[in-house]
Amino acid sequence: MDAWFEDTAMGRYVAKLEQDFFGRYLDSYRFSGMCAVQVGGPWLSLSEDVACVPRDMSMSAENMALADVSADMLLLPHTLECGIPSQILSEVHRILKPSGRLMLTGFNPYSLWGLSSWFDGVCLPEKRFCLPLHELKKQLADAGFDIEYGKFMVYLPAVSSFGKIRFWQFMEKAGDRWWPQRAAVYGLVLVKRAAGVTLLPEWDGYLGGKALAAGAARVAD
Numbered sequence: 001m002d003a004w005f006e007d008t009a010m011g012r013y014v015a016k017l018e019q020d021f022f023g024r025y026l027d028s029y030r031f032s033g034m035c036a037v038q039v040g041g042p043w044l045s046l047s048e049d050v051a052c053v054p055r056d057m058s059m060s061a062e063n064m065a066l067a068d069v070s071a072d073m074l075l076l077p078h079t080l081e082c083g084i085p086s087q088i089l090s091e092v093h094r095i096l097k098p099s100g101r102l103m104l105t106g107f108n109p110y111s112l113w114g115l116s117s118w119f120d121g122v123c124l125p126e127k128r129f130c131l132p133l134h135e136l137k138k139q140l141a142d143a144g145f146d147i148e149y150g151k152f153m154v155y156l157p158a159v160s161s162f163g164k165i166r167f168w169q170f171m172e173k174a175g176d177r178w179w180p181q182r183a184a185v186y187g188l189v190l191v192k193r194a195a196g197v198t199l200l201p202e203w204d205g206y207l208g209g210k211a212l213a214a215g216a217a218r219v220a221d
Contacts, residue, residue: 041077
Protein backbone atom coordinates (compact mmCIF):
# COMPACT_ATOMS: atom_id res chain seq x y z
CA MET A 1 0.00 0.00 0.00
CA ASP A 2 2.93 2.37 0.59
CA ALA A 3 3.83 2.11 -3.10
CA TRP A 4 0.27 3.12 -4.06
CA PHE A 5 0.54 6.30 -1.98
CA GLU A 6 4.00 7.14 -3.33
CA ASP A 7 3.80 6.10 -7.00
CA THR A 8 0.23 6.67 -8.23
CA ALA A 9 -1.61 9.90 -9.07
CA MET A 10 -4.55 9.19 -6.75
CA GLY A 11 -2.24 7.91 -4.04
CA ARG A 12 -0.26 11.16 -3.99
CA TYR A 13 -3.51 13.14 -4.05
CA VAL A 14 -4.83 11.27 -1.00
CA ALA A 15 -1.46 11.49 0.74
CA LYS A 16 -1.53 15.29 0.43
CA LEU A 17 -5.01 15.51 2.00
CA GLU A 18 -4.01 13.21 4.85
CA GLN A 19 -0.79 15.17 5.33
CA ASP A 20 -2.91 18.29 5.88
CA PHE A 21 -5.25 16.44 8.24
CA PHE A 22 -2.50 15.04 10.47
CA GLY A 23 -0.23 18.07 10.24
CA ARG A 24 -2.86 20.68 11.08
CA TYR A 25 -4.03 18.95 14.25
CA LEU A 26 -0.50 18.00 15.27
CA ASP A 27 0.57 21.65 15.05
CA SER A 28 -2.39 22.80 17.15
CA TYR A 29 -1.81 20.13 19.81
CA ARG A 30 1.99 20.37 20.04
CA PHE A 31 3.53 21.33 23.38
CA SER A 32 6.98 21.22 24.95
CA GLY A 33 8.10 17.70 25.77
CA MET A 34 5.27 16.05 23.85
CA CYS A 35 5.84 12.36 23.05
CA ALA A 36 4.22 11.49 19.69
CA VAL A 37 4.62 8.24 17.74
CA GLN A 38 3.50 7.50 14.19
CA VAL A 39 2.90 3.84 13.27
CA GLY A 40 3.04 3.27 9.51
CA GLY A 41 2.49 5.74 6.70
CA PRO A 42 6.08 6.53 5.63
CA TRP A 43 4.57 8.59 2.78
CA LEU A 44 3.53 11.22 5.33
CA SER A 45 6.09 13.96 5.87
CA LEU A 46 5.31 15.06 9.41
CA SER A 47 7.44 16.81 11.99
CA GLU A 48 10.81 15.32 12.92
CA ASP A 49 9.60 15.54 16.52
CA VAL A 50 7.32 12.56 15.79
CA ALA A 51 8.98 9.15 16.18
CA CYS A 52 8.03 7.03 13.17
CA VAL A 53 7.69 3.26 12.76
CA PRO A 54 9.55 1.81 10.88
CA ARG A 55 11.79 4.82 10.17
CA ASP A 56 13.03 5.25 13.77
CA MET A 57 12.12 1.90 15.33
CA SER A 58 10.76 -1.50 14.34
CA MET A 59 7.76 -3.06 16.06
CA SER A 60 4.34 -4.57 15.44
CA ALA A 61 1.22 -2.42 15.80
CA GLU A 62 -0.39 -5.24 17.79
CA ASN A 63 2.55 -5.47 20.21
CA MET A 64 4.25 -2.10 20.49
CA ALA A 65 7.57 -1.79 22.28
CA LEU A 66 6.42 1.25 24.26
CA ALA A 67 5.89 1.58 28.00
CA ASP A 68 2.47 1.86 29.61
CA VAL A 69 1.05 5.41 29.76
CA SER A 70 4.10 6.84 27.97
CA ALA A 71 2.82 8.70 24.88
CA ASP A 72 0.82 11.90 24.47
CA MET A 73 -0.22 11.13 20.89
CA LEU A 74 -0.28 8.14 18.55
CA LEU A 75 -0.83 8.52 14.80
CA LEU A 76 -2.15 5.52 12.83
CA PRO A 77 -2.44 6.29 9.09
CA HIS A 78 -4.35 3.28 7.68
CA THR A 79 -2.76 1.07 10.33
CA LEU A 80 -5.94 -0.65 11.51
CA GLU A 81 -6.48 -2.07 8.00
CA CYS A 82 -3.16 -3.90 8.16
CA GLY A 83 -3.65 -5.73 11.46
CA ILE A 84 -6.19 -6.76 14.08
CA PRO A 85 -8.09 -3.54 14.96
CA SER A 86 -9.24 -4.57 18.44
CA GLN A 87 -5.74 -5.62 19.46
CA ILE A 88 -4.14 -2.47 18.02
CA LEU A 89 -6.66 -0.24 19.82
CA SER A 90 -6.01 -2.10 23.07
CA GLU A 91 -2.28 -1.42 22.66
CA VAL A 92 -2.92 2.24 21.90
CA HIS A 93 -5.06 2.59 25.03
CA ARG A 94 -2.32 0.97 27.11
CA ILE A 95 0.37 3.31 25.80
CA LEU A 96 -1.47 6.66 25.78
CA LYS A 97 -1.49 8.91 28.81
CA PRO A 98 -4.92 9.86 30.26
CA SER A 99 -6.63 12.22 27.79
CA GLY A 100 -3.92 11.43 25.21
CA ARG A 101 -4.85 11.68 21.55
CA LEU A 102 -5.15 9.01 18.88
CA MET A 103 -5.25 10.16 15.26
CA LEU A 104 -6.14 7.70 12.53
CA THR A 105 -7.27 7.45 8.92
CA GLY A 106 -9.05 4.63 7.13
CA PHE A 107 -10.60 3.69 3.81
CA ASN A 108 -14.39 3.67 3.61
CA PRO A 109 -15.61 0.47 1.89
CA TYR A 110 -19.02 2.12 1.27
CA SER A 111 -17.58 4.87 -0.95
CA LEU A 112 -17.55 5.01 -4.75
CA TRP A 113 -14.22 3.23 -4.57
CA GLY A 114 -16.05 0.17 -3.28
CA LEU A 115 -17.32 -0.36 -6.83
CA SER A 116 -13.78 -0.50 -8.22
CA SER A 117 -11.16 -3.25 -8.16
CA TRP A 118 -8.73 -1.25 -6.03
CA PHE A 119 -9.47 -3.10 -2.77
CA ASP A 120 -7.50 -6.12 -3.94
CA GLY A 121 -4.95 -6.54 -1.17
CA VAL A 122 -2.21 -5.18 -3.48
CA CYS A 123 -3.07 -1.57 -4.36
CA LEU A 124 -5.24 -1.15 -1.26
CA PRO A 125 -6.24 -3.50 1.57
CA GLU A 126 -8.97 -6.00 0.81
CA LYS A 127 -12.41 -4.52 1.37
CA ARG A 128 -13.14 -6.92 4.24
CA PHE A 129 -10.30 -5.35 6.24
CA CYS A 130 -11.60 -1.80 5.78
CA LEU A 131 -13.88 -0.88 8.67
CA PRO A 132 -17.12 1.04 7.97
CA LEU A 133 -17.28 4.09 10.20
CA HIS A 134 -20.22 2.84 12.30
CA GLU A 135 -18.36 -0.39 13.06
CA LEU A 136 -15.14 1.46 13.88
CA LYS A 137 -17.00 3.81 16.24
CA LYS A 138 -18.28 0.82 18.20
CA GLN A 139 -14.79 -0.67 18.49
CA LEU A 140 -13.38 2.68 19.58
CA ALA A 141 -16.04 3.08 22.27
CA ASP A 142 -15.39 -0.46 23.51
CA ALA A 143 -11.65 0.27 23.65
CA GLY A 144 -12.17 3.44 25.72
CA PHE A 145 -11.97 6.30 23.23
CA ASP A 146 -14.19 9.32 22.64
CA ILE A 147 -14.33 11.13 19.30
CA GLU A 148 -13.04 14.70 19.44
CA TYR A 149 -12.99 15.52 15.73
CA GLY A 150 -13.72 13.82 12.41
CA LYS A 151 -13.17 14.62 8.77
CA PHE A 152 -14.28 12.99 5.50
CA MET A 153 -11.93 13.21 2.52
CA VAL A 154 -11.91 12.30 -1.19
CA TYR A 155 -15.24 12.10 -3.01
CA LEU A 156 -13.67 11.46 -6.41
CA PRO A 157 -14.30 8.19 -8.25
CA ALA A 158 -11.45 5.69 -8.57
CA VAL A 159 -9.52 7.41 -11.37
CA SER A 160 -5.85 6.91 -12.14
CA SER A 161 -4.49 10.10 -13.70
CA PHE A 162 -3.98 13.70 -12.60
CA GLY A 163 -6.05 14.86 -15.57
CA LYS A 164 -9.06 12.86 -14.42
CA ILE A 165 -8.53 14.00 -10.84
CA ARG A 166 -8.73 17.62 -12.03
CA PHE A 167 -11.81 16.83 -14.14
CA TRP A 168 -13.71 15.38 -11.15
CA GLN A 169 -12.69 18.09 -8.67
CA PHE A 170 -16.24 19.46 -8.56
CA MET A 171 -17.26 16.31 -6.66
CA GLU A 172 -15.17 17.32 -3.65
CA LYS A 173 -17.39 20.24 -2.69
CA ALA A 174 -20.59 18.48 -3.77
CA GLY A 175 -19.75 15.35 -1.81
CA ASP A 176 -18.82 17.24 1.33
CA ARG A 177 -22.22 18.92 1.23
CA TRP A 178 -24.56 16.20 0.01
CA TRP A 179 -23.14 12.78 0.83
CA PRO A 180 -20.28 13.11 3.35
CA GLN A 181 -20.41 9.49 4.51
CA ARG A 182 -19.60 8.28 0.98
CA ALA A 183 -16.08 9.75 1.09
CA ALA A 184 -13.27 7.33 0.25
CA VAL A 185 -11.24 8.24 3.35
CA TYR A 186 -12.15 9.26 6.89
CA GLY A 187 -9.94 10.77 9.57
CA LEU A 188 -10.61 10.79 13.30
CA VAL A 189 -9.06 12.46 16.33
CA LEU A 190 -9.85 10.55 19.53
CA VAL A 191 -9.26 11.08 23.23
CA LYS A 192 -8.40 8.31 25.66
CA ARG A 193 -11.25 8.12 28.12
CA ALA A 194 -10.09 8.05 31.72
CA ALA A 195 -11.94 8.38 35.02
CA GLY A 196 -10.51 10.91 37.42
CA VAL A 197 -11.12 13.81 39.72
CA THR A 198 -10.87 17.45 38.68
CA LEU A 199 -9.39 19.49 41.52
CA LEU A 200 -11.18 22.70 42.47
CA PRO A 201 -9.30 25.88 43.45
CA GLU A 202 -8.89 26.54 47.15
CA TRP A 203 -11.65 28.63 48.76
CA ASP A 204 -12.91 29.45 52.22
CA GLY A 205 -16.26 27.67 52.01
CA TYR A 206 -18.27 30.89 51.74
CA LEU A 207 -20.02 32.41 48.75
CA GLY A 208 -22.28 35.43 49.01
CA GLY A 209 -22.36 35.21 52.78
CA LYS A 210 -23.77 31.67 52.75
CA ALA A 211 -21.81 28.75 54.08
CA LEU A 212 -21.39 25.83 51.65
CA ALA A 213 -20.07 22.37 52.27
CA ALA A 214 -17.43 21.13 49.76
CA GLY A 215 -17.06 17.40 49.24
CA ALA A 216 -15.39 14.99 46.85
CA ALA A 217 -17.31 14.18 43.70
CA ARG A 218 -17.15 10.77 42.09
CA VAL A 219 -16.66 10.84 38.34
CA ALA A 220 -18.44 8.09 36.47
CA ASP A 221 -16.58 6.44 33.62
